[in-house]
Amino acid sequence: FWRNLETESYTLMSVGLAMIALRTYARIKKLGLNGLQADDYVMLTAIVWYVMTVVGLNGLAQSAGTALAVPGEDVFALSEEVVEARQYGAKITFMAEQGMLNVIWTLKACMLIMYSRLTFAATNHLFVRILSIYTAVGWVACQLTLFLECRPFNSYWQIAPSPDMNCMVYWTFAAVQCTFNISSDLAMLCVPLPMVIGVKVPLRQKMILIVLFSMGIFVIGAAILTKVAFWKDVYDINFMYWYIREASVAVYVSNLPCIWPLIREAVPGVRSFFGGS
Known part of the structure; x- marks a missing residue:
């Protein structure tokens, strides 16, 4: 398991970085260099959390276990070496959860900052501001739950x-994180949705918007599948993939x-195919 996870995770992370x-x-x-905006700097901080998540999950996959006891296991009979190894795994679990929580919310912040620049209509701008507050409240709620x-x-x-x-499998945290994560993602999809549906441009120029929208749906789907796998069987470690x-x-x-402008310039045929999108 851990070798497959290692291969997939570091490949995906290399592409992301x-x-x-x-x-x-x-x-x-x-x-x-002096013209970089807030979301550009926030994105750089996402690197730390992204790497922490991937490294943490790989460390967890290779660990001797966590605080979660196997059914029927006599935890008092465990050797000191096994106890220390499982304590290490439990600490890595907490680190990975922090990394995952913060990378996802950092990326939300980047998108919301970008949306705030692009939404000039008063109604849309107000929606982005309210969504930003809701997302921030969600992060605070997740952190409080995780620590309390x-x-x-x-x-x-x-x-x-x-x-x-709750200490072994983070039941309450998982519920709070799932609620705020998926609901804020769904709300964030509503911001570019009018552009995907209503913008008067050829289909070719719409395709990049459709691709982005589809990837956003995949992120939500992955978040749902993670929690489904987790709640179905707390001993199933395949949630790490998701x-x-x-x-x-x-x-x-x-x-x-x-980076879309760079792709249009660097890849022959892309600019002519998509036009001025």
């Missing part, structure tokens, strides 16, 4: 006796609009 680098280059080329649902805090990596289920896919495609969606 390359897109962030291309985005930064494209923005500097367009605006100059398991008390005392070090019970997150307590092995014997087994701690409360965590990484969700984070990676979110990185792609957030950066593609900024």
Whole structure:
């Protein structure tokens, strides 16, 4: 399992980091180094959380386990070495959850900042502002849940006796994170939706908008599948694949609009096919 995860995750991350680098280059080329805007700097911070997520999940996949006890297991009979190894795995789990939460919300912030520049109509601009507040409240709610649902805090990596289920599998956090994550993503899709449906341009020029919209739907789908796999069986570790896919495609969606001009210039035929899009 862990070798397949390692191959897929680092491949997806390499593409994501390359897109962030291309985005930064494209923005500097367009605006100059001193002209970079808030979302450009926020995107650079996403690198830290993105790498933390991928490295953390790979470390978890290769660990000896976490605080989650196997049914029927006598945790008091575990050797000191096994206890320490599983405590390490439990700490990596917390790190990976922090990384995932922050990379997703950092990317949301980037998109909202970009939307705030592009929505000139008063109604749309107000919607983006309200959505920004809602998204910020969601991040705070997730962080409070993550730090308060398991008390005392070090019970997150307590092995014997087994701690409360919230400490072992983050039940409450998963519900709060899922609610705010999916609802804010759905709301964010409503911002460019009128452009996809109503803009009066040839279909070829609409295709890039359709691709972005479809990728946004995939991010939501990945978030749903992650939680479905998790709630169906807390011992099923395949949710890690969907965590990484969700984070990676979110990185792609957030950066593609900024690197699209570079693609049109660099790839023969793209400019003529899509026209001035």
